[in-house]
């Protein structure tokens with residue numbers, strides 16, 4: 484992916500687009516892949532970095548959602564399990580099966596959850612993973628050596644999918660680009676263009692130059708997550724809100740807190756949620772919470788109560804309870820839930836998606852989950868083609884393999900050597916506690932549209948999540964490489980380090 488080329492395509496061909504997508508998270512990137520795969524001339528603009536919003540802050544599971552089964556939302560579970568199966572086929576380099584164990588401490592838990600998970604297996608049909616099965620107490624402790632053993636009776640083992648959300652976003656951006664779409668980060672939609680009351684394009688601002696320009700298109704698809712209502716109001720000032728944002732926090736802990744390679748799942752915490760303790764990138768990811776919020780900043784902050792709740796729940800299920808100073812990082816994300824009249828709490832709101840068309844023909848797609856991004860995209864593009872009066876073309880993503888962004892070109896290696904002077908090994912780690920190398924940084928900048936220290940440390944690599952303090956220490960090395968690579972000066976370099984360190988403070992426990 485080359486950002487300069489994508490921006491040039493936007494600037495030079497402002498009247499060519501069939502479909503213009505606003506938002507570079509799971510939903511928007513999925514829409515761009517779908518539209519491009521149908522042969523539509525597609526552009527996507529993201530105001531910040533790809534997956535900067537909710538899509539880099541998930542629990543990183545490609546799953547049916549056992550808790551939706553408890554809520555009786557069978558259609559969503561079936562659809563999600565089908566999508567899980569497709570993703571495991573289409574992106575085996577990005578999504579893998581993970582073993583989960585539900586430890587059972589009460590007599591009724593094993594038969595109750597065991598039956599639920601048998602249904603879960605059944606709904607997955609021919610795309611199912613390994614079937615669930617009952618475990619003895621000894622088997623549970625072998626899989627989860629650090630689970631609380633007092634009163635443990637046994638457990639259930641099942642499988643679901645795991646992935647790295649920000650990396651899948653880059654793979655989608657690359658896939659869309661390979662299919663001919665022009666996809667650019669740091670380009671914000673500031674207003675919609677209209678002709679005779681119909682939306683016919685957008686006015687965008689390119690963040691680095693501050694330059695504004697128009698883009699004309701057959702149809703605009705709004706895929707902006709928790710910002711959906713703000714963009715809908717660019718079309719219809721009085722559009723009633725459809726999004727209820729709910730914050731979810733995660734803690735990252737050293738791997739030792741879990742012990743093995745199996746994840747622990749608690750189907751019902753004190754607030755009625757599911758708790759996950761998951762091995763992820765040689766760390767443990769612990770989450771999540773469900774806190775209704777009225778503000779939707781791009782950089783939400785975890786609350787002290789959320790951290791306290793997660794530590795308290797972990798103490799019930801882990802033999803060695805984590806303390807605040809064990810936490811390597813804390814993140815928060817905002818679920819863009821679709822509001823139904825009369826729903827009591829955000830935990831009770833369904834994770835289904837909706838496609839809406841507002842007065843001027845703006846198509847908005849919202850809700851859903853990472854797992855269902857492909858189906859959301861297919862539904863949104865079907866509707867957009869109808870709105871734009873484009874000839875029918877069927878969705879072509881069901882068997883579409885996603886790009887493998889791990890492949891390094893020889894050009895990348897040569898550029899790297901040139902920039903870092905040819906003497907240091909490219910594979911040298913930039914920090915002893917992080918897997919990040921100089922080559923990773925330069926590859927992210929030259930092939931994955933990373934523009935800032937934050938893009939590299941937070942989303943191209945997951946350094947900020949893996950260890951916020953180590954990421955702060957690595958920031959000057961990353962800034963120095965980017966400064967050389969982009970031909971920037973010392974003022975930019977110092978500013979990048981300062982901005983990143985300020986941001987990273989928000990990933991230390993409050």
Ligand SMILES: Cc1cc2nc3c(=O)[nH]c(=O)nc-3n(C[C@H](O)[C@H](O)[C@H](O)COP(=O)(O)OP(=O)(O)OC[C@H]3O[C@@H](n4cnc5c(N)ncnc54)[C@H](O)[C@@H]3O)c2cc1C
Nearest residue numbers: 506508509510530536537538542544672708731852853854
């Ligand atoms: C705590 C938590 C855990 C979750 N765990 C899971 C999980 O394990 N599995 C799962 O399947 N799902 C999970 N989800 C749900 C999933 O993460 C979301 O449904 C999904 O990421 C939403 O993607 P999106 O593209 O709709 O929104 P976003 O990722 O927020 O993307 C919207 C984008 O629009 C951009 N934008 C806004 N306004 C403009 C503008 N004017 N111009 C240009 N761009 C603009 C924003 O910058 C943003 O990047 C979880 C969610 C949360 C919060």
